[in-house]
Amino acid sequence: MTDRKDRLDGLAIGLMTILCLTWGIQQVVIKIVADFVPPLLQAGIRSAGATLAVLAWMLWRRIPLLDRDGSLVPGLWAGILFGSEFALIFYGLTLTSASRAAILLYTAPFWVALGSHFLVPGERVRLLQWAGLGLAFLGVILTFADRLAAPQPQELLGDALMVGAAILWAATTVLIKASKLRLVSPYKTLLYQLAVSSLVLLAGAALFGEDFDIPLTPFVIGAMGFQIFAVASVSYLAWFWMMTRYPVSRLSAFSFLTPVFGVLCGAIWLDEPISLALLAALILVAAGIYLVNAPARAQR
Incomplete structure (x- = not known):
């Protein structure tokens, strides 16, 4: 029996900090590697390599793979949405900055809450959550407004693709919550x-x-290895493991560190400028999504 915790302990805080840093760095790595490996191919190699790694781990742990649990059709759709999401992420990063990509991609909880309100029974959005959704949406608008000050069509397209990726990420989450996938092992869903x-x-x-x-x-081998093993294999497996031990709402709130790390990594390694508008957008998005999760935290 898994020993469930009702709060984040030192292990969880340490692991979540490492995971958020890893996910923030990945945006920079994807953007740099795009100079050597085309975006869709890069994303495809990443998923293919991680598939083998996660499959090997599941076989080692003897996690059932072929049970008739009704998950095949929603699982295929989840994979299609997941692939489409990363197609937009990898292509979008060739057009926009890693800093902006990190902020726009992590509006996904905003879209999850909105989709769950209409599609998942028992997950109605309350007043405080609507306020959070409003703040997050203002952050998105401010991000685009910052770009419009010096319009570059390809950069605006890149920003739009990252918002599209966030929506697809949310669609995958809502599909999992509303289908048979919610009843199967999260590791099987990841596979x-x-x-x-x-x-x-x-x-x-x-x-x-x-x-x-x-x-x-x-460099290319090392960077792709980082994406395959550190990000798409180990970090995702660690995330799902933590969800079996700790309150998901608390983990989700902690994950707001990811866009912070993404913006910092973009500034340090890619010399990307951080404007006041971009910082304000980051704060609005983080605060908004924090409020979206606040009612769930209060119930624990």
Whole structure:
């Protein structure tokens, strides 16, 4: 029996800080590697490698894979949504900054709350949550307003793709909450997402004529290894493990550190400017999503 906790202890805080830092760094790594590996191919290799790693881990742990649990169809759809999300993320990062991408992508809880209100029974949005949704939405508007001060069409498109990715991320979450996937092992759900998305992304790379002849330099191999093992395998498995031990609402609130790390990493490694408007947008989004999760925390 898993020993459930009612609050985050030192282990959880330490692990969540490492996970948020890892997820913040990944935006920078994706953007740098895009100079050597096309976006859809990069995302497809990431998912394919992580599929093998997670499958090996599940077999080692003897987690059931082939049970007739009614999860196949929603699992396939979750994989398609997951693959489409990362197609937008990887392509969007070739057009916009990693800092802005981190803020816009982590508006996903905003879209999750909105979708759950209409599609998931028993998850109606309360007044305090609506206030949080309003703040987060103002943050998104401010992010775009900052870009409009010096309009570059490709950068605006990149920002829009990141918002689209956040919506697809939310759609995947709502699908899981509203389908048979909520009853199966989260590790099996992760495997659906990785396996199906690898096929979707690699097929997309071939369809759009991306160059499969990539340079196998130590940097490219190391960067792809980081994405496959540190991000898409270990960090996702750790996240799901933590969800079985700690309150999900508290973990979700802690994950607001990710866009903070993303903005900082973009400034440090890519020399991306951090304007006052961008900082204000980050604060609004974080505060808004914090309020969205506040009622759930109060009930624990």
